[in-house]
């Protein structure tokens with residue numbers, strides 16, 4: 001066995017990255033959001049990169065795993081999961097409440113752990129690819145496409161963060177506000193012209209359903225025949241979901257998480273022919289059986305951060321294929337390491353039937369030396385060794401400094417708290433909101 005493939009050291013770097021004032025049903029994005037950058041350094045001197053959520057609960061799980069890894073072989077991904085089970089807390093602990101962001105569905109320690117392990121799994125694959133001189137997609141069985149399509153991720157948003165949100169964060173990022181159909185269409189037009197995106201997803205659950213129906217109608221008029229999606233993150237009742245499905249059935253590619261949880265989604269699905277997609281009620285293996293048996297969802301949005309990495313994303317794809325359920329890809333705020341990982345795995349999945357989500361165009365900062373560029377709405381699949389991205393150490397250090405100097409308020413994502421800067425009485429809304 002090649003001792004160069006053994007983990008020598010792991011570096012964990014929490015960072016804060018700038019995020020625009022994007023609105024969702026829980027509130028608004030903070031001026032800065034936490035991410036964690038994982039570097040796995042092998043005895044052979046190669047560095048593998050991974051990226052995941054950076055809130056405190058993820059950092060707490062990442063630390064013992066990083067400490068336990070020296071001596072572990074980077075080819076032993078199955079052993080990585082077993083190790084994480086041992087060192088990252090009691091896997092039987094569950095919490096049926098929603099997560100802090102309120103947008104990921106029910107939270108369990110298993111899910112948190114998988115989100116942490118995902119960054120290490122990606123770093124293992126990146127390091128192994130660099131050792132072998134092969135791209136990650138070859139380690140995953142080879143690419144079935146040379147480019148991966150992405151969709152425009154449209155948000156209602158303000159022009160700037162509210163006064164008092166953060167001392168450095170009142171600068172306008174140039175996108176302007178989008179709080180009505182005209183604003184949404186202008187944003188979509190800029191996305192299409194700048195990046196070539198051909199499908200559009202609007203983050204809904206922000207305004208009353210009729211206003212969001214009007215926004216989708218306006219998009220359908222501006223981009224006739226192009227795929228449209230609406231995602232209120234579970235903000236609607238069954239009745240409201242069916243009303244929206246009825247109003248928009250002729251133009252929607254799918255409706256994403258209109259209602260919260262498998263039971264309500266099953267009831268919506270029974271009343272409409274519009275496909276329902278989810279990144280909230282099917283986010284881990286134990287949630288699949290009931291959702292598929294009840295035909296509650298017709299499309300699962302994979303996310304390698306949720307599912308425990310790239311190989312488990314491929315496993316999810318195989319399950320969806322077996323059950324005739326469609327596959328798309330979810331995203332929330334992330335940087336270029338994660339986008340490279342998303343693109344590598346997406347390239348290997350034959351049944352990735354829809355353009356993938358990505359927040360990336362909203363991110364003005366990164367920790368890689370060369371930003372990804374979308375052309376014709378797609379990213380070319382890199383054939384360079386590993387993920388094909390290089391760490392910008394100065395950028396990483398600067399974003400870590402911001403994290404270290406933060407008084408703690410930006411280190412945990414809390415969209416409701418950010419909303420209270422503009423609306424002091426705002427409370428995390430009870431669902432359904434409408």
Ligand SMILES: O=C([O-])C(=O)C[C@H](O)[C@@H](O)C(=O)[O-]
Pocket residue numbers: 022023024101103203231233279330331332333
């Ligand atoms: O598709 C989704 O549900 C998301 O992307 C969840 C995200 O957290 C998004 O809503 C956000 O960041 O506001």
Ligand SMILES: [Mg+2]
Pocket residue numbers: 231233256257278279280330
């Ligand atoms: Mg969603």
